[in-house]
Amino acid sequence: MTLRDLVLIRLGVAVNLVIGQIVAALLLPVYLDSVGTILVAALVGPRAAIAAGLVSQVLNAVISGNFSWLPFGLVQVVIALYATAAARLGAFRSYATAVPAGLGMGLVAASCSAPISYFLFGGVTAGGVTVVTTVVRALGAPLGVAVASASYATDLLDKTIAFVLVTLLLRSLPRTLATRFPALAR
Amino acid sequence: MTGYAVRVEAVRFAYGGGEGDVEALKGVSLDVAAGERVALLGPNGAGKTTLTRLLVALRRPAAGRVLVGDWDVATRRPDEMARRVGYVFQHADQQLFARTIADDVAFGPRRLGRPASGVAAALDELELEAVAGLHPYDVPPPTRKLVALAGVLAMEPGLLVLDEPTAGLDRRERERVVAALRRRADAGVTVLAVSHDLAFVAELAERAVVMRDGRIVEDRAVGDLMYDRAALSRVGLKPPTTVEISMALGLAGGPVRAAEVVEALRGVRWTQNAESSRDAEQASGSS
Amino acid sequence: MIGYVAGRSILHRAHPYTTLALAGAVLLGAFAMTRPLQVGLLVLGAAGFAALGGGATLRSSAKPALLLALPIWVLLFVLHGLLGPEPRVFFGPVRLSAAGIATALVLGGRVTAIVLAFLTALATTAPHRLVEAMTAGGQPFGRIFLLSSTLTVLPRMRERAALILEAQQCRGLRLGGSPLARLKALGPLALPLVLGALAEVDEQVLALDARGAGDRREGGEGGGGAARRTALDPPRDSTAQRVVRWALLVLVLAAYAWKFRSMRG
Incomplete structure (x- = not known):
C-alpha cells in the first residue's frame, strides 16, 4: 500500500466519522457512516476499503466509548467487499444502477448486522434502530422479526442514499483528480 | 441596488452559553449607514468574526438587538438573511461543489430565485469569464476564493459582509476584489469587511471600526486612523507601506489609497529632482 | 471525559498490549457468558480492572461507562422486561417477563463490562506508548x-x-x-x-x-509497507506480562469451549 493509499484511507475514515454532522443538521433518519468506506472502495480498492471500515469502527468506539459495538466491524468488511465489486461492475456510473446496487448493499448489510444485533445484543444497539425494533416488538411481532425489520428498513434506506451520494461524488470529481485514480477507469 | 443600513444595539455574546465562558462580545453597539464602506479591524479573538456572524443569524446574541434594514435578525433564519446579506467566509474556497465555476456561482441566485443575469455580471466583475467553464477544483485555491466571492455577488445582496476577503490572494487578485467591491459600493451596496490587510482596507473603506476584547475601541475615518501609528500599534497593526512613505515624506493631504499617494508623490518628485540635480551640478563643478 | 488520564498506577506502567489484552478478553469473554451470574462476575472483573488503574482512572472510566450503559439498560428492560415472553413476575406495580429480566441482565451486563474495560484501557494507555509498542513490535x-x-x-x-x-x-x-x-x-x-x-x-x-513517513516501498502485508522504524523508547515488557496475555487467551478459548459444550449438552 502506498503512502497515498494510506492518506486516502484516512480521508475515508474522516468522511465516515464526520458526515454524521451534516446528516444530523438535516435531521435525516440515516447514518451514512459508510460513505467514506464505499468511496475508498471505488477509488482505491478492497484492501483499502476494509482498512477504512475497520479503522472507522475502532475510532468510533474510541470517540464515543461504545466499545461493545466492535463486533459490527464484520459488517464494515462486508460493505467494503460489496462496494468494491459494485464499483468494478460499474454501479456508480449512473443513478439508475446505483439505486439497485445500494438496495442490494442494504440487504447484504442488514443480513449481516441483524444476526449480530439479535444474538449478541438481544436487539438493543445504537439509538434509532433500537427504537424501531422496540416499536415493532410492541406491535406484537416476535423479537427476531422486530430486529430484522428494523435492520432491513434502516440499512435499505441508508445504503441506497450512500450509493447515490457516492455516485454524485464520483461524477463531481474534477478531471485532474479523476485521472489520478486508476481504479476509477475500470 | 439598494443598500441596507446595519444597526447593532448593546449586543452581548458568549460561546458555549454557560457560566464562566469567555464573552466574545461585551456590549457592542454599531450603526452603519446604507452604502457605507466599513472596515472591521482588531487582533485575533477581538470578536470581529463573531460580530459579523450575528448579522446573518448564524449566531444569536445573548442580549441586545441586530437590525439589517428593517429586519430584526432574531426573527430570521440564515437562509432568509441571504436575501439581504451576502456573507463571504474567510475560507470560502472550501464551499464550492458544482461541476463548473459558472454553475457554482449560480447556486446562490438559484436558491433565492434571483435572475441569472447576476451570474454573468459577477463573473465579469472578478474577471473570471475565462475560467467559468472549468471545474472549481481544477483552479488554484486563491481563484476558488474569488469564485466564492462571485457566488455571493451574483446573489445581488444589499449588504456585503466579508471575512478576510484578501487572505491568501496575490496583489493582482486583491486588486480585482477591491475593484469589484468598490463598484458595488458605488451602486449603493453597504460593505463591511473584517481584515488584517491594511493596504486593502486603505483601498476599500472610508470608515474603520477597531475592536479589542469584545468591545469597539476606535471608530473613525480610515484616512485618520492610518496616520495614527499609536492607535494602530495598540491593536497590533501598522500603517500600510504607502502611508509609511507618505508619512516619511510628509505628503500633503494625508493620502491613503495607493493612487492618491502616487498622485501626491508626483508633486514631490519635481522638487526632489531639482534638488538632486543641483547637488549633481555642484559635485561636477567642484571636481 | 473519555480518554487518557495521566497516572502512575500498575496499569499505566504495564505494557500497552497487556492492558489492551485485558480489555479484549472482557470483550470476547462477554459474548461467551450466557447466565446473569456469569455476566455479573465479569462486570465485577471489569470493575476490578478499572480499580487497578487507581482512583482517578476509576472516576474517569466508571462514570462515562455507566452513562453509556444506562440508556441501554432502559431499552433492555423495555424490550425484554416489558415486552418479553410469559410468565410474568410483579415488580411493584409493573409486570415484567421473568425470562426477559434474565436476558436483560445478561445483555446489559455484557455492555457494561465491555465499555468499562475499554474505557479503563483508554484511560491508562498513553497513545504515544502504544505507538512505540507497536513500532517496537514490528x-x-x-x-x-x-x-x-x-x-x-x-x-x-x-x-x-x-x-x-x-x-x-x-x-x-x-x-x-x-x-x-x-x-x-x-x-x-x-x-x-x-x-x-x-x-x-x-x-x-x-x-x-x-517528514520521512514514506521510507518504505509499495507492497508488504497487512495494510502497510514493511516499515521498520526504530522505536525511541519502547515500553518495557516482561515475562510475567507475556504469561498474563497468554493466560487470557487460554481463558477466553476455554470460556467458548465450555459455552459450546453446554449448548450441545
Whole structure:
C-alpha cells in the first residue's frame, strides 16, 4: 500500500466519522457512516476499503466509548467487499444502477448486522434502530422479526442514499483528480 | 441596488452559553449607514468574526438587538438573511461543489430565485469569464476564493459582509476584489469587511471600526486612523507601506489609497529632482 | 471525559498490549457468558480492572461507562422486561417477563463490562506508548499511521463540515423543509467536504513524504509497507506480562469451549 493509499484511507475514515454532522443538521433518519468506506472502495480498492471500515469502527468506539459495538466491524468488511465489486461492475456510473446496487448493499448489510444485533445484543444497539425494533416488538411481532425489520428498513434506506451520494461524488470529481485514480477507469 | 443600513444595539455574546465562558462580545453597539464602506479591524479573538456572524443569524446574541434594514435578525433564519446579506467566509474556497465555476456561482441566485443575469455580471466583475467553464477544483485555491466571492455577488445582496476577503490572494487578485467591491459600493451596496490587510482596507473603506476584547475601541475615518501609528500599534497593526512613505515624506493631504499617494508623490518628485540635480551640478563643478 | 488520564498506577506502567489484552478478553469473554451470574462476575472483573488503574482512572472510566450503559439498560428492560415472553413476575406495580429480566441482565451486563474495560484501557494507555509498542513490535507502518494520524485530522474535518454548513446557508440553502428537500441538500453540503479533502490529498502525501513517513516501498502485508522504524523508547515488557496475555487467551478459548459444550449438552 502506498503512502497515498494510506492518506486516502484516512480521508475515508474522516468522511465516515464526520458526515454524521451534516446528516444530523438535516435531521435525516440515516447514518451514512459508510460513505467514506464505499468511496475508498471505488477509488482505491478492497484492501483499502476494509482498512477504512475497520479503522472507522475502532475510532468510533474510541470517540464515543461504545466499545461493545466492535463486533459490527464484520459488517464494515462486508460493505467494503460489496462496494468494491459494485464499483468494478460499474454501479456508480449512473443513478439508475446505483439505486439497485445500494438496495442490494442494504440487504447484504442488514443480513449481516441483524444476526449480530439479535444474538449478541438481544436487539438493543445504537439509538434509532433500537427504537424501531422496540416499536415493532410492541406491535406484537416476535423479537427476531422486530430486529430484522428494523435492520432491513434502516440499512435499505441508508445504503441506497450512500450509493447515490457516492455516485454524485464520483461524477463531481474534477478531471485532474479523476485521472489520478486508476481504479476509477475500470 | 439598494443598500441596507446595519444597526447593532448593546449586543452581548458568549460561546458555549454557560457560566464562566469567555464573552466574545461585551456590549457592542454599531450603526452603519446604507452604502457605507466599513472596515472591521482588531487582533485575533477581538470578536470581529463573531460580530459579523450575528448579522446573518448564524449566531444569536445573548442580549441586545441586530437590525439589517428593517429586519430584526432574531426573527430570521440564515437562509432568509441571504436575501439581504451576502456573507463571504474567510475560507470560502472550501464551499464550492458544482461541476463548473459558472454553475457554482449560480447556486446562490438559484436558491433565492434571483435572475441569472447576476451570474454573468459577477463573473465579469472578478474577471473570471475565462475560467467559468472549468471545474472549481481544477483552479488554484486563491481563484476558488474569488469564485466564492462571485457566488455571493451574483446573489445581488444589499449588504456585503466579508471575512478576510484578501487572505491568501496575490496583489493582482486583491486588486480585482477591491475593484469589484468598490463598484458595488458605488451602486449603493453597504460593505463591511473584517481584515488584517491594511493596504486593502486603505483601498476599500472610508470608515474603520477597531475592536479589542469584545468591545469597539476606535471608530473613525480610515484616512485618520492610518496616520495614527499609536492607535494602530495598540491593536497590533501598522500603517500600510504607502502611508509609511507618505508619512516619511510628509505628503500633503494625508493620502491613503495607493493612487492618491502616487498622485501626491508626483508633486514631490519635481522638487526632489531639482534638488538632486543641483547637488549633481555642484559635485561636477567642484571636481 | 473519555480518554487518557495521566497516572502512575500498575496499569499505566504495564505494557500497552497487556492492558489492551485485558480489555479484549472482557470483550470476547462477554459474548461467551450466557447466565446473569456469569455476566455479573465479569462486570465485577471489569470493575476490578478499572480499580487497578487507581482512583482517578476509576472516576474517569466508571462514570462515562455507566452513562453509556444506562440508556441501554432502559431499552433492555423495555424490550425484554416489558415486552418479553410469559410468565410474568410483579415488580411493584409493573409486570415484567421473568425470562426477559434474565436476558436483560445478561445483555446489559455484557455492555457494561465491555465499555468499562475499554474505557479503563483508554484511560491508562498513553497513545504515544502504544505507538512505540507497536513500532517496537514490528507492526506495519500503515496500521500505526492509520490509528495514530486519523484522530488528528478529525478536528479539522469537523470544523470544515461546520463551516460548510454555515456557508451554504448564507448562500440561501435551507436546512429544514420536506424530507426530499433535506435529502437534496446533502449534495451542496457533502460534496465540498469530500472534494476539498480529496484536492488536498497529494499535498498531504508530499508533506508526509518530506517528514520521512514514506521510507518504505509499495507492497508488504497487512495494510502497510514493511516499515521498520526504530522505536525511541519502547515500553518495557516482561515475562510475567507475556504469561498474563497468554493466560487470557487460554481463558477466553476455554470460556467458548465450555459455552459450546453446554449448548450441545
